[in-house]
Amino acid sequence: MNLVALPAFTDNYLWMLHDGRHAIVVDPGDAAPVAQALDAHGLTLVGIVVTHHHGDHIDGINALRPRLQGPVWGPATERIPEPFLPMRDGDSVELLGTRFEVIDVPGHTAGHIAFFGQPAGEAPILFCGDTLFSGGCGRLFEGTAAQMHASLSRLAALPGDTRVCCAHEYTLSNLRFAHAVEPGNAALSAYIVRCEDLRQQGLPTLPSTVATERAVNPFLRASQAEVRASAVDQGAAGTDPVSVFTALREWKNVFR
Numbered sequence: 252m253n254l255v256a257l258p259a260f261t262d263n264y265l266w267m268l269h270d271g272r273h274a275i276v277v278d279p280g281d282a283a284p285v286a287q288a289l290d291a292h293g294l295t296l297v298g299i300v301v302t303h304h305h306g307d308h309i310d311g312i313n314a315l316r317p318r319l320q321g322p323v324w325g326p327a328t329e330r331i332p333e334p335f336l337p338m339r340d341g342d343s344v345e346l347l348g349t350r351f352e353v354i355d356v357p358g359h360t361a362g363h364i365a366f367f368g369q370p371a372g373e374a375p376i377l378f379c380g381d382t383l384f385s386g387g388c389g390r391l392f393e394g395t396a397a398q399m400h401a402s403l404s405r406l407a408a409l410p411g412d413t414r415v416c417c418a419h420e421y422t423l424s425n426l427r428f429a430h431a432v433e434p435g436n437a438a439l440s441a442y443i444v445r446c447e448d449l450r451q452q453g454l455p456t457l458p459s460t461v462a463t464e465r466a467v468n469p470f471l472r473a474s475q476a477e478v479r480a481s482a483v484d485q486g487a488a489g490t491d492p493v494s495v496f497t498a499l500r501e502w503k504n505v506f507r
Contacts, residue, residue, distance in 0.1 A: 252347060252370045254414065256455050257284040262420045263307055264457060266378060268347055273297045275346045277366075277378045278418055282311035289318065298346060301325035301335070302380030303363040308418065328362035338364055349376075356382040356406065358399025359389030367409060375413040377461070379406060384417045385446075385459040386425030387503065388470040396497040400473070403496075407471045411462030422446050422456040428506045429469050432481045432499065438466040469499055 253271070256264040259281040266277040267288055274294040276285050278301060289296055298321040301309055312323060312332045324344050327337030338344065340355035344366070351368035359381045366378040381389035382399075383406050391399055406415075426443045433439060442463065446456045465471055472478045473495035483490065487498035 252349065252373060254376065254416070254458070255288065256416075256457060257288055258420075258455075259284050260307060264416075264418055264420065264455065265311075266416045266418075268376075269294050270347050273347060275300060276315070277416070278302055278308035278380060279311035279315060280305075280307035280309065282314035285311060285315060286318070295320055297321035299323040300344075300346070300351075300366055300378060301331050302365060302378060302382075302418070303360040304329035304331060305360065305381070308380065326362040326364045329360060340364070351376075351378075354405055356380075356402035358382060358391055358394035358396075358402045361393040363394075363402075365406065367413070374460075375410055376416060376458075377406065377409060377413050378416050380418050382406065382417075383415060383464065383468075384419060384425055385415065385422040385456055385464065386429045386442075386468050387421060388468075388500070390504065391500060396500060397493050399500070400493050400496040403470055407461065407465055409461050411460065411465070413461040414458040415460060415464060416458045420455060420457070422459075423450060426467070428503050429467060431506065432469040432502075433472065433475065433477045435477055436467065442467045470496060473499070 253269050255267045259265050268275045275298045279285050296318050323335040324338050325331035325335045327339045338353045342353040349368045349370045351366040354365045356363050356365045369375045449456050473492040479490050482495040482498040485498045485502045488494045
């Protein structure tokens with residue numbers, strides 16, 4: 252199983268899985284990089300996976316349909332270009348011989364879903380769209396802070412070696428915020444150096460891993476003392492995880 256990040260727009264990644272003959276693409280907001288990758292590797296597109304309805308995740312679907320020899324799978328309650336197979340929490344889909352489970356992760360959008368799979372002999376894979384980013388999380392456009400906190404908690408409970416395939420190269424800006432929240436976090440400081448080096452080489456910082464995000468991502472660390480203290484300094488209504496998360500998300504919205 253080959254996992255490839257296809258850059259699109261200014262900071263998106265369209266994820267592709269392929270076995271050398273057949274390919275699945277995730278959140279194709281732009282058809283062009285997908286078509287280029289299919290042609291370059293001589294691949295047949297056999298499925299499209301969609302996590303949520305925003306244009307930078309779905310706008311390339313119809314342009315790819317003439318090449319598509321399989322279904323589109325997407326969130327049951329969101330506006331995805333028809334036809335598509337509606338997916339809900341607890342459903343599963345087989346992608347290139349690997350079973351992927353569907354996880355409801357509302358917050359960024361009301362019906363956002365993620366796909367989690369365990370390829371044989373490889374580390375697990377999570378396609379999480381705009382819910383979890385490396386060092387951060389998505390904005391709350393349609394959901395609540397409580398929903399997003401619950402969604403992130405579900406993802407944080409996945410195996411530590413899970414490859415986190417999020418949809419944007421936001422890592423360095425997220426890590427600047429994370430350092431402001433938790434400046435005493437040694438794992439975070441080391442991760443910043445690593446990610447800066449990758450970007451200087453023109454390489455993606457992704458995929459991350461669930462274990463890394465547990466160690467560095469303030470939105471998964473609301474129970475840590477330094478994170479709680481920073482949230483309180485920003486006016487958190489309390490020190491419970493949802494109050495801490497809410498304060499962090501509001502702070503991040505205006506952080507520069």
